Amino acid sequence: MKRRAALLVLEDGRTFRGEAFGSIGETFGEAVFNTGMTGYQETLTDPSYHRQVVVQTAPQIGNTGINDEDDESGRVWVAGYVVRDPARSYSNWRASGSLQDRLAVEGIVGISGVDTRALTRHLRERGAMRVGVSSVDDDRDGILERVRQQPEMLGADLSAEVSTPERYTVEAEGEHRFTVAAIDLGIKRNVPRRLAARGVTTHVLPASTTLEDIRALNADAVFFSPGPGDPSTADGPVSLAKEVMSARIPLFGICFGSQILGRALGFGTYKLGYGHRGINQPVLDRTTGKVEVTSHNHGFAVDAPREGRTSTEFGEVEVSHVCLNDGVVEGLRCLDVPAFTVQYHPEAAAGPHDADYLFDRFAELMNTNA
Numbered sequence: 001m002k003r004r005a006a007l008l009v010l011e012d013g014r015t016f017r018g019e020a021f022g023s024i025g026e027t028f029g030e031a032v033f034n035t036g037m038t039g040y041q042e043t044l045t046d047p048s049y050h051r052q053v054v055v056q057t058a059p060q061i062g063n064t065g066i067n068d069e070d071d072e073s074g075r076v077w078v079a080g081y082v083v084r085d086p087a088r089s090y091s092n093w094r095a096s097g098s099l100q101d102r103l104a105v106e107g108i109v110g111i112s113g114v115d116t117r118a119l120t121r122h123l124r125e126r127g128a129m130r131v132g133v134s135s136v137d138d139d140r141d142g143i144l145e146r147v148r149q150q151p152e153m154l155g156a157d158l159s160a161e162v163s164t165p166e167r168y169t170v171e172a173e174g175e176h177r178f179t180v181a182a183i184d185l186g187i188k189r190n191v192p193r194r195l196a197a198r199g200v201t202t203h204v205l206p207a208s209t210t211l212e213d214i215r216a217l218n219a220d221a222v223f224f225s226p227g228p229g230d231p232s233t234a235d236g237p238v239s240l241a242k243e244v245m246s247a248r249i250p251l252f253g254i255c256f257g258s259q260i261l262g263r264a265l266g267f268g269t270y271k272l273g274y275g276h277r278g279i280n281q282p283v284l285d286r287t288t289g290k291v292e293v294t295s296h297n298h299g300f301a302v303d304a305p306r307e308g309r310t311s312t313e314f315g316e317v318e319v320s321h322v323c324l325n326d327g328v329v330e331g332l333r334c335l336d337v338p339a340f341t342v343q344y345h346p347e348a349a350a351g352p353h354d355a356d357y358l359f360d361r362f363a364e365l366m367n368t369n370a
Contacts, residue, residue: 006111006135008082009143014122020135021086022103022110028146029053029079030153031131032299033120035278039350040099044078044108045071047162047186048255048297050228051153053080053131054277057120062099065090072188072349076103077162077228080133081110082119109133127273128153128299153299154271158229159185159237159256163207172201178366181219183209185237185256186227190349194359195223208236211243220366221250224257226345231259231269231300238263244339245314250369251339252362255298258341262302262332265312272328275299276344279351282324283344287333291324294344295351301343302329309335338369 003019010031033055034043040061043054061083081103090098103110111133123129132147163184170192172178177199182192184204192202203217214222222244224237234256241264244251253261259269276296283294306329309316315336321343323330331342346355 003112004135005138006133007138007140007143008111008114009132009140009147010122011130011144011147012126013144015140016111016114016119018111018113020110021083021112022081022100023107024135025107025109026132026134026136026143027053027080027109028130028132028150030128031055031123032128032275032277033057033123035280036350039279041066041070042072042350044076044081045073046188046297047073047077048226048228049078050158050162050186051079051156052228053082053133054078055082055116055119055123056084057116059084059116060087061085062087062090064092065095066097066099066102067092067094068096069094072190076106076108078108080131081108082114082116082133083110083112084114084116086112109135111135123274128275154230155233156229157233159227159234160207162186162228164204165206167203167205170196170202170204172196172199175199176201178220178363179203179217180221180223181205181209181214181217182223182225183207183237183240183257185225185234185260187225188345188347188349190347191223191225191254194347194356198359198363200363209240211240211247214244214249219249220370221252221362224251224253224260226255226257226297228256230271231256231263234260234263245334245337248337248369250362250365252365253341254347255343255345258332258343259300259302261339261341262304265314265317265332265334268303269300270303271300272298276323276328281344283330284322284324286320286322292354293352294355295348296344298343302332304329304332338365340365
């Protein structure tokens, strides 16, 4: 059976034709590519992809279907989905349905049959840009006009749009050791799971949380989660991070949370050309000298000196982790207050487990500060 035609139009006019995949309709967002060969379900349900159209560089997507266990949030967050060769059938002992059906049920407009290698090369050369995908309109010029009317990711304040409206708690496994207040700027479910495995009870809190809310929980530490959008707009979380450090409460931030801490320390942030998105990014941990294979999803980075120590209002700070592909700052360590961050995903959902030790470092920080 012939599939319905679909059209993808980038803001610079580059156009790709394919077939509808998922829901029938039209969608807009920022076109980004993910290099992971597995983990498409975790990618789709990652809140950090809010308002982004994800291009999968792996040619075959959907072979293992969709299951009831691997979602990283309560819904699919991507604005659109682009694949080359969707699976005609799926096979996995955990599967509860097909990727095509899941996208259709949640209203996610996608396109298949696209030369994703050519599209990825274009985004690498020209940078991430706005895009439209339509299976209801074949007017390329009309779609292009609507694409150029969309807001850009630079300057987008999105974390409050994905944050939990109400507090919820993930209990520690086994003996309770610590209590963590997690500021939800786009948290993934595997973060509190990795903390729970270390005896940590995690209270996941809205982005609007105050220091008084945290103190009321008698929290041993604060966690700033990953999330979407431009960190330069997140003034509320930055102010909270400053208050947390002033109170000398242990702090750990991941990805967007790392950029929040960077701003709180007085560093700037900037938009990467096409970002880091995938599960095979090499990062050097300067503390141990080891190279980790890590999971990334970030389009912005912290602008901090890569060598030596920098003096800030919270004492000295050093860059603890660096991406070996392009030298981007991937982690910060405060030397005079109990705070550190990484700009990638040690919870590895999906991805390798090389960086799982960072949750142990967080537990050690809480233990030292007790």
